[in-house]
Amino acid sequence: MRVVVEKLTKRFGGLVALDDVSMEVPSSSKVGIIGPNGSGKTTLFNVITGYYTPEKGRVLIGDGHKLTDITGWNPNKIARLGIVRTFQIPRLIPSLTVLENLLVFYDYNRCASIEYALRRKWLECEEKAVSKAIGILRDFGLLEISQKKPGELSAGHLKLVETLRGLMADASVFLLDEPFAGIESWMARRLIEAIKTISSERKATFIVIEHRISELLEGVDYIYVLHNGRLLAEGKPSEVVNDERVVKAYLGG
Amino acid sequence: MLITQDLVSFFLFSLLYLTISIPLVVAYRVTKVINFTVSTYIAYGAYTGVMLDYYLRRSIGGNYLLVTAVASFIIVGAIGYLSNLLVFKPLSNKRVKPDVLMIASMGLWIVFKYILYVISDIAGYFCKANLVSYGQINYSDVASLASRLGLSGVQESYILFPLVAGTSITLFLLMLGKTRVGRAILAVADNPTLAALSGVSVSRVENLTWFITSGLISLAGVMWTSYSGAITPEIGDSLILQAFTIAFIGGLTSITRTAVGSLLISGVENFGTDFLSTYLGVPASVKPMLTFTVLIATLIISPPLGAAGGIPYRFRRGRRI
Amino acid sequence: MIDVASFLTTLGTYIGIYLILSLTLTLETSSGITNFGKTAFYGLGAYVGAVIGTYLPLAIYGGGFSPFDVNGIQILLSMGRSNPMMDIGVFALSIIVGFGAVAALGLALTYPIHRVGSSLVGFTLLSLGEVLRLIYLNTSALGESKGFMGIPSPFAWVKDPKLAGLLYLLVVLAFAGITLLTVSRILNSPLGRILRGIRDDELVALYAGWPTVLVKARILALSSGLTGVAGVLWAYYFTSINPNMFTPSLTFNIWAMIIIGGLGSMAGGIVGTVLLASVDYAMRFVVPYIGVAFITPDYLRWIVVGLLMIVVLIKKPEGLIPEKQTILILGEGEGGDSK
Numbered sequence: 001m002r003v004v005v006e007k008l009t010k011r012f013g014g015l016v017a018l019d020d021v022s023m024e025v026p027s028s029s030k031v032g033i034i035g036p037n038g039s040g041k042t043t044l045f046n047v048i049t050g051y052y053t054p055e056k057g058r059v060l061i062g063d064g065h066k067l068t069d070i071t072g073w074n075p076n077k078i079a080r081l082g083i084v085r086t087f088q089i090p091r092l093i094p095s096l097t098v099l100e101n102l103l104v105f106y107d108y109n110r111c112a113s114i115e116y117a118l119r120r121k122w123l124e125c126e127e128k129a130v131s132k133a134i135g136i137l138r139d140f141g142l143l144e145i146s147q148k149k150p151g152e153l154s155a156g157h158l159k160l161v162e163t164l165r166g167l168m169a170d171a172s173v174f175l176l177d178e179p180f181a182g183i184e185s186w187m188a189r190r191l192i193e194a195i196k197t198i199s200s201e202r203k204a205t206f207i208v209i210e211h212r213i214s215e216l217l218e219g220v221d222y223i224y225v226l227h228n229g230r231l232l233a234e235g236k237p238s239e240v241v242n243d244e245r246v247v248k249a250y251l252g253g
Numbered sequence: 254m255l256i257t258q259d260l261v262s263f264f265l266f267s268l269l270y271l272t273i274s275i276p277l278v279v280a281y282r283v284t285k286v287i288n289f290t291v292s293t294y295i296a297y298g299a300y301t302g303v304m305l306d307y308y309l310r311r312s313i314g315g316n317y318l319l320v321t322a323v324a325s326f327i328i329v330g331a332i333g334y335l336s337n338l339l340v341f342k343p344l345s346n347k348r349v350k351p352d353v354l355m356i357a358s359m360g361l362w363i364v365f366k367y368i369l370y371v372i373s374d375i376a377g378y379f380c381k382a383n384l385v386s387y388g389q390i391n392y393s394d395v396a397s398l399a400s401r402l403g404l405s406g407v408q409e410s411y412i413l414f415p416l417v418a419g420t421s422i423t424l425f426l427l428m429l430g431k432t433r434v435g436r437a438i439l440a441v442a443d444n445p446t447l448a449a450l451s452g453v454s455v456s457r458v459e460n461l462t463w464f465i466t467s468g469l470i471s472l473a474g475v476m477w478t479s480y481s482g483a484i485t486p487e488i489g490d491s492l493i494l495q496a497f498t499i500a501f502i503g504g505l506t507s508i509t510r511t512a513v514g515s516l517l518i519s520g521v522e523n524f525g526t527d528f529l530s531t532y533l534g535v536p537a538s539v540k541p542m543l544t545f546t547v548l549i550a551t552l553i554i555s556p557p558l559g560a561a562g563g564i565p566y567r568f569r570r571g572r573r574i
Numbered sequence: 575m576i577d578v579a580s581f582l583t584t585l586g587t588y589i590g591i592y593l594i595l596s597l598t599l600t601l602e603t604s605s606g607i608t609n610f611g612k613t614a615f616y617g618l619g620a621y622v623g624a625v626i627g628t629y630l631p632l633a634i635y636g637g638g639f640s641p642f643d644v645n646g647i648q649i650l651l652s653m654g655r656s657n658p659m660m661d662i663g664v665f666a667l668s669i670i671v672g673f674g675a676v677a678a679l680g681l682a683l684t685y686p687i688h689r690v691g692s693s694l695v696g697f698t699l700l701s702l703g704e705v706l707r708l709i710y711l712n713t714s715a716l717g718e719s720k721g722f723m724g725i726p727s728p729f730a731w732v733k734d735p736k737l738a739g740l741l742y743l744l745v746v747l748a749f750a751g752i753t754l755l756t757v758s759r760i761l762n763s764p765l766g767r768i769l770r771g772i773r774d775d776e777l778v779a780l781y782a783g784w785p786t787v788l789v790k791a792r793i794l795a796l797s798s799g800l801t802g803v804a805g806v807l808w809a810y811y812f813t814s815i816n817p818n819m820f821t822p823s824l825t826f827n828i829w830a831m832i833i834i835g836g837l838g839s840m841a842g843g844i845v846g847t848v849l850l851a852s853v854d855y856a857m858r859f860v861v862p863y864i865g866v867a868f869i870t871p872d873y874l875r876w877i878v879v880g881l882l883m884i885v886v887l888i889k890k891p892e893g894l895i896p897e898k899q900t901i902l903i904l905g906e907g908e909g910g911d912s913k
Contacts, residue, residue: 049781079783091778093771095838104771105782108764112784114792117763118756126764169783287693343888352608352692356829357887359610363826364880367873374869490822494701501694538712545705548698552686556694 001063001082001172001205002027003048008057010040010047010229017043018054019229025222027063030199030206032216032237035226036249041209042088044226045175049085050075061173080107084166085175090158092150098161099146102133105168129168136167140194156187163194167202174198176208180216192219217241225249255527262523265410265480268418270515272473273492274499275422278511279429280466281500282442283459285351286341289358291496292489293365294329294467298474299484300369301325303387306478307380315393318475322417325475326468333467334460336361342459369486386485390478410480421472425465426508438462494541495522498548505557518544583739585855587811590746592851593844594753594804596831598797600843601757603832604766605793606773608692611699612828614706615676615798617820619805621710622675623668624722624815630664631726642717647724654726665728668806676802677795684791700822710817721816725809746807753800758840760793769793823876827854830883837891850879 003025010018018040025031033041046052048059053072060067061081070078084105092101103126110116111125137143142164145157153161159179166174176195180188196219198204210216216223216237223240225233227249233240240246277291301324306316340357373384395413399405404412429435440448441458449455473492478484495518502518503511525543529535595612602609628641631653639646654661683702687695710716728745729738760766771779772786779786809815827850835846857872 051777074785075777075780076783076785079781085781091775093774093778095770095774096767100767103764104768104779104784106764107783108768112765112768114760114765114796117760117765120759120763122764129764165782287697340884340888347891349891350692352696353887353891355608355610355693355696356833357884359822359826359829360880360884360887363823364877364884367876367880370873371869371877374873378869490704494704497697497701536712538708541705541708545701548701549686552690552694552698556690 001061002067003173003205003207004058004060004062004067005044005048006058006060008044008047008054008059010043010052010054016229018047021057021226021229021231023224023231023234025205025207028199028203028205029222030195030208030220032220032223033207033209033226034211034213034216034223034240035232038228039226040229041226042177043229045085045177045207045209048078048175049083050078079169082170082172083175084169084171084173086159086162086177086179088178088181090150090155090162092158092161094150097147097149098142098153099130099133099137101150101161102136102165102168103129105165106132107169133168136164140164140190154183154187156183156191159183160187160191160194163191163198166204167198171204172202173205174207176206178209178211180210195219213241259523259527261411263519265414266523267516267519268414269473269476269492270495270499270519271512272418272421272476273470273496274503274511274515275508276425276466276469277496278500278503278505278508279425279438279442280462281505283438283462284337284341285345286354286358287351287497289355289362289493290333290336290365290467291470292493293362294333294470295474295477295489295492296366296369296486297329297332298325298471299478299488300372300384300474300486301328301471302390302475302478303384303484306387306390307376307382307384316390317394318392318413318417319394321392321478322472322475325471329471329474330464330468332365334464336467337460337463342456366486373486386483387478388484389480389482390484392479395479410476413479414476417472417476421469425469428465434461494548495544498544498551501548501551501557502555503557504555518547521547580736580739583736583743584859585852586743587739587746588855589848589851590743590750591804591807591811592828592831592847592854593750594800594807595828596835596843596847597750597753597757597840598800598804599828600832600838600840601760601793601797604761604773604838605769605790606692606776607688607790607794607797608696609699609794609797610696610822610825610829611701611703612801612825613820613822614699614703615679615801616805616808616824617703617706617710617817618679619672619676619802620809620815620820621716621722621805622672622802623806623809624725625716626668626671627664627725627810628722630667631660634660641722641724642720650724650726651730654724654730656731658731661726661728661730664726665806665810668810669803672802672806673799676805677799680794680796680798681791683794684787688787688790688794700825703820703822703825707817707820710820717816719816719818721814722809723814725813725815727810727813742811746811749803749807754840756796756800761840827879830879833883834886853879 003023005021005023008018008021009016021040021044033044035041043052047054050070050073058069058071061070061083062068068081070081093104096104106129108122108125108129111122116122134143134146137146140160142157142160145153150158163174163176163179179191183191195206195208199206206220208216208220220237223235223237224231225240225243225246232249233243233246235243273291273295280288302316302321305321305324309316309320340361341354344354344357370385376382376384391409392413395409395416399407399409399412429439437448437453437458438461440451440453441455445455448458474489477488481488499511499514499518502514521543522540526537526540529539530537595616599609599612628646628650631650632639632641632646635649635653639649641647641650687698710721711719716722727738727742729741732738732741761769768779768784768789771782772784772789776786831846831850832843833846834849835844836842853875857875
């Protein structure tokens with residue numbers, strides 16, 4: 001699925017977090033977003049996923065020529081279109097195990113209704129959900145932690161599980177917010193491998209916010225640079241890294 | 254419609270609500286607890302007046318506002334401080350959800366209320382004094398102040414209310430704005446981490462805030478003793494709805510908005526009730542329903558944010574944290 | 575001489591009704607709904623039951639008698655004694671209307687409540703309880719401070735009062751059982767897992783695609799309906815109700831039950847309920863026999879319960895019985911799931 005962001009402006013009182021930002025992320029591509037702290041990267045994710053409503057501009061999602069305007073939609077409605085996001089500090093449900101955290105992202109549909117709960121008609125859905133979740137955990141070598149609670153896991157594992165939630169939800173757009181922050185290199189490798197696998201097997205679209213540019217460079221096709229809420233530069237990774245304005249922004253900002 | 258009477262009530266109740274809600278909002282900003290014990294602070298403030306009245310009347314012949322106010326401030330301030338020390342701080346150290354703090358405050362509310370009833374029981378048994386429903390209190394120093402100002406015929410509460418409310422709020426706001434301590438409190442209220450980095454002892458500020466705000470809120474109870482003919486341990490309960498509705502109107506952050514909220518609720522209650530009973534025949538008992546309607550309206554239109562807030566659906570209209 | 579049979583019957587009825595209240599509260603807290611206004615829903619149910627139980631029979635009897643004067647009450651009592659169909663019919667109608675009306679109240683609160691934080695929810699529901707109580711207190715058609723008397727028990731026609739008591743106990747236990755089944759089935763299902771997700775991190779649940787506001791609204795509606803039924807059961811058990819029965823202390827009591835027993839655990843809630851319901855029963859029925867010193871024991875009870883609850887919150891938040899850990903049985907590539 002492709003993601004189009006048109007002239008997005010988001011204000012918080014007097015503070016302009018996003019200023020006339022436009023982007024186009026083609027289907028199945030991998031795009032990076034970089035920029036100094038406070039440049040509006042996470043705000044952008046919040047607007048795309050429906051947590052914030054922009055003052056101006058639109059967010060569109062779709063395939064080919066058919067684009068849907070999802071500006072102002074509720075986060076759960078947007079999520080059901082197949083968009084999933086992770087957080088800078090991973091957010092998993094603390095009282096549920098890793099396996100159950102994945103299960104929450106399964107589309108139970110009617111099996112999650114009060115009626116079905118009372119009549120115990122959810123067994124079949126649950127079996128399918130559990131086998132899907134176990135399959136995912138097995139594919140990514142995480143079966144040993146399936147029964148652990150988030151409190152017992154390392155940051156790296158948390159970030160990986162957060163990303164895998166998207167697989168449970170059959171997501172086609174993954175918004176990852178600083179996935180490599182605060183995790184060891186070997187875990188970052190695993191994460192990069194996971195992204196590559198998901199991207200090629202599922203033809204998923206990835207938008208990744210990152211500070212650790214080196215990890216990002218080999219993974220993405222295109223980079224957007226945000227600074228003070230505005231789009232400063234964009235282009236292929238090699239171009240952007242050598243762009244004067246970008247270097248200045250990072251050193252000066 | 255009895256406009257004059259409404260105006261007087263509006264005046265008195267606005268002062269009462271201001272005395273409660275302004276410290277309440279500052280307390281919330283620092284402590285992050287929706288604290289039901291506020292009802293206790295008011296009741297204990299009133300009962301300090303009652304106890305002092307009972308003893309002073311028999312020994313000296315009269316009760317003094319100054320003595321009562323100071324005693325109430327110190328006693329209830331201590332109660333607030335101890336509540337934090339023994340209950341709220343240990344709980345928040347365990348990183349519990351804000352709900353749990355609120356539940357604990359409800360537990361404290363119940364415990365304190367019934368302690369008051371037990372005290373009344375004991376007083377009733379040993380001194381044959383009825384403390385469960387005590388009459389209106391007259392303060393000698395207020396009476397002499399009134400005669401010095403040439404206002405001898407005026408009801409005591411008309412003088413006492415502005416006196417207490419005015420002094421406490423002015424002193425409080427001055428402290429917050431002009432003193433180092435006050436500025437430290439506001440710094441912790443805004444951003445505890447930043448304040449700690451600037452060298453402020455966050456836990457000392459918290460303790461101080463608990464003491465001061467609880468003490469100030471208790472003064473509302475003292476005010477009440479000169480107004481009401483029946484002082485019972487339940488008086489705080491009847492004021493909580495208003496106090497928190499006002500705090501929510503203020504967004505739990507802005508003192509100015511809270512002040513506006515106090516006037517609004519006082520106005521709605523006094524003029525609104527009279528209006529409804531005069532023109533629509535609705536009985537005066539509709540008063541709490543009116544305030545509750547304002548509460549619901551506030552939650553729908555402009556709910557408070559921050560730790561008390563939930564999923565920020567109001568961001569959908571583009572407003573800031 | 576203590577009559578063991580009726581002692582147990584009364585105690586059982588007490589525990590049964592309180593179980594409905596605490597189980598529904600467990601469901602609510604497991605979904606992130608902090609219901610500090612149980613009395614609002616409970617009281618409404620009781621008043622619905624009282625209104626139907628008194629106005630309807632008197633209307634059928636004719637003659638324009640009021641349920642609040644001696645004549646009206648006499649008529650209700652004699653009708654009750656001789657009219658099994660009326661007794662049971664009125665009772666059944668109260669249960670149905672009670673469930674519906676209170677569920678509707680729960681649903682009506684959706685928009686203001688489910689979008690704001692849980693602390694605000696708690697406070698608003700508490701205030702709702704107080705506002706409703708004041709309405710009952712000031713409405714003459716609802717008996718004002720005296721409330722209703724002479725509500726006909728569904729078994730008023732049974733000659734032996736002990737048998738009547740036993741039959742009523744069975745009815746209460748039946749409804750308690752229904753509540754237990756309902757709450758248990760919901761909490762031990764995928765829905766239950768999602769509810770816990772909403773409780774712990776509503777934003778993540780939203781991002782998982784769940785319409786959290788709607789989900790909470792439906793749960794509160796169901797839970798309130800059952801709470802209303804408990805109110806009806808209470809009204810028909812005591813056959814008289816007044817506004818002072820529905821104070822915040824009652825809500826607090828139920829919270830104390832689930833906290834002391836163990837927040838989040840159904841078994842814990844049951845243990846806490848049996849404990850505190852027994853204490854409540856002792857306060858109401860046993861103490862008046864023992865006689866009072868100079869301190870009302872009821873006051874001491876609240877102080878002890880309050881302190882106990884706070885101590886449990888601080889020292890052992892899981893309570894007596896912690897939240898059940900989920901158990902998963904893994905097969906070969908497929909999973910069987912049992913909790």
